[in-house]
Amino acid sequence: MLRYVLQRLTMLLVTLWVVITLTFILMHAIPGDPFTSEKKLPESTIQNLKAFYGLDKPLPVQYVNYLKNIVVHQDFGPSFKSKTLTVNDYIANNFPVSAQLGIQSLLIALVFGLTLGVIASLRHNTALDYTAMIIAVLGVSVPNIVLAPILINIFAVKLKWFPIAMWGTFAHTVLPSIALGAHSMAVIARLMRSNMLEVLNQDYIRTARSKGLSSFVVVWRHTIRNAILPVITILGPLAATLLTGTFVVEQIFGIPGLGKYFVQSVSDRDYPMILGTTIFYSAILITANFLVDIAYGLIDPRIKIGAKGE
């Protein structure tokens, strides 16, 4: 197990290095630089700016300096767009907000997704099943750019249960969390339903039933536990998506998250911001997958991880 973890950690670092290098190369390959602007700056000013940000040095030197700054100082550098805050400041200020939003929507997705999925499978081909699946289909097919304004219109403008937008109290977080979590909830519900149906048809369930076990025990102990495994598998990427994919929802609800900088930095050619947010989000994605792999092995001992069936 330890060997496996170490192996995976090494892979994690190598993957991150590849991400950094590729991003660095691609970023410099796109036409236009941070100082290309509609109102053209005098050449001397551009030279001053390049010297200020170290862009006057050859690319390999910039690359090595950048790596050194991350490894030695954990410093992602200045933001070209903001003259006062660094990329580290942005991550420290804004990621906690994205994370809170991501976690709340993940919880919504899990709780409601699993519940809907289980109910739908147990009441297979009944009105309850159809209702649950209509909710799931809507969740999958209505994008959050559409869902968010609908939620605002109904629950904030008409019913006045929640604030329209902005961030601060718990009430501010409810609608955006739903808007962000709806899609994942639907994915989980559908996945859970089909897994449950599959497991319910297995021989051992029939055996369990014929042994006279109560329905509760059959469902709770034998069905859900087995059906939930594939859901665990997608939790890693799902969590990463929810933590990182908040751009649209953040924009609509005016939430001070990191998502917009992840997206906006590319059109600004804000090199340190592009690299910083990409590395940061990649690290989350890779770590989430890594954790899920380990959890997966722990839940189902038949899945051996690492060397020779520990």
Place this chain on the structure above:
Amino acid sequence: MKKANKWLALMIAIIMVASVGLVGCGGGSSTGEKAQPAKEQVLKLNARTEPPSLDPATATDSTSGDILREVMEGLVRLNEKSQVEKGSGVAEDWTISEDGLKYTFKLKKGLKWTNGDPVTAHDFEYAWKRVLDPKTAADYAYQLFYIKNAEEYNAGKAKAEDVGVKATDDYTLEVELKAPTPYFLQLTAFYTLMPVNKKVVEANKNWAAEASTYVSNGPFKLTKWEHDKEVVLEKNPDYWNKDKVKLNKITWAMINDENTEYQLYQNNQFDIAAPPTELTKELIDKGEAKAEPILGNYWYQFNVKKPPFNNKYIRQAFAAAIDREALINNVTKGGQIPAYALVPPNASPDMGADFRKENGDFVKKPADAKALLQKGLQELGLKTLPKVTLLYNTSEGHKKIAEAIQAMWKQNLGVDVELKNQEWKVYLNTLNAGDFQISRMGWLADYMDPMTFIDYFVTNGGNNNTGWGNKEYDALVQQAKSTGDQKVRMDAMLKAEKILMDEMPIAPIYYYTRVYMQKDNVKGVVRHADGTTEYAWAYIE
């Protein structure tokens, strides 16, 4: 593995995934601003985005500029009519030498920074030289290039002492210009030329990043800056003209979605907002939104180095074939003003007459377009027009305009024009490389004077991507730039615009407007022609 362990593992899996981000779950004090009664004098605005910099030296955008105008004050503050007025800013008085090159500003006495320090002429000298210092790497250093040796210092070819700005005592600032610049006084109201407190800046290079360390000298002081969330200004009790400031507080939220902004405005959480694009025309028609012209021109530019636009009649034909009224009524719908020349109306507040009224319109009518095209083709020795492509930068608005104009060219000229779009920075690169036939562009005034539009088109001008150049035009611009006599300047610029509009390297389309909604009880907001807004004299009724 035991059964209980499996559930434990599931819980761990969920918690671990969740914990990746738990670091930040704490935050969030309430900012839910409740509706305030009028006597509170709180103005609630939306900045849309986080201001990238509140340091006058490095700010370059309108969001930062709006806030800077309230917290800082330069030598001049423009009055309600957008004019330069003696005593309206930090300078009480000034004298200008006869040749228009030397300005001597006398500062008001007893002015204070928000930390209690006196505001002196030395702060201005320090602030301006700091902008020009190559190490500051200020994007807008060129706003000071009118000063003697300023450009040279910025390029590392002169020393700080050589720059033509000097505080001869605490209250006297002497400025030497390179050439007479009648709009220089107006420029001193611009944020790049605002002062900074030398002591504060030298002690902490990040002084402008947080409200707690921010020191300013304007009508308001920065009391709260929650990054990406809210900026709060409160009335500065030490401001010299505090009796004229009626607001106690201005709050700026950062909602960057136009529909959400509109909902919040309807809900009285904002006092001023911009209407959503789809509702703009409807709200203007209903009188709920207002459209006011600002100094900006949206145009299509022709690459005069590439056929068929190397011929002026072809350029005139393409410009004439655009039905501007129809475009504004059916496509842009923001109350824009059809443009038949370069310089927008109201561009010359300090010159007596209005430039636009003096020079009139130039673009020919759609009915003349076909004849012009034929004349052009004849001159080029062509029977039919070669393939033409219109390039624009990716945006829904530009796309709609391009499609409408494409249809007008088809209808009024009988030509097929292909559309092509590119991402913004790629687009700018393409324009700089001159790799286009027709492309969209626009220009917003840097200062309120026709020159900000006229000198755009000098031969090889930094922003002039049309490839067009004209010796006579350049000479007229030079003449206008070397005199302080407003009449001589005006005449030279009028003549220059005539040449440009006859040659027509650009097809002006519309003059920009600023569209806004404002609650009825909000009064005294000053909107300048250059598109900037001041709230220092605003109040809630």
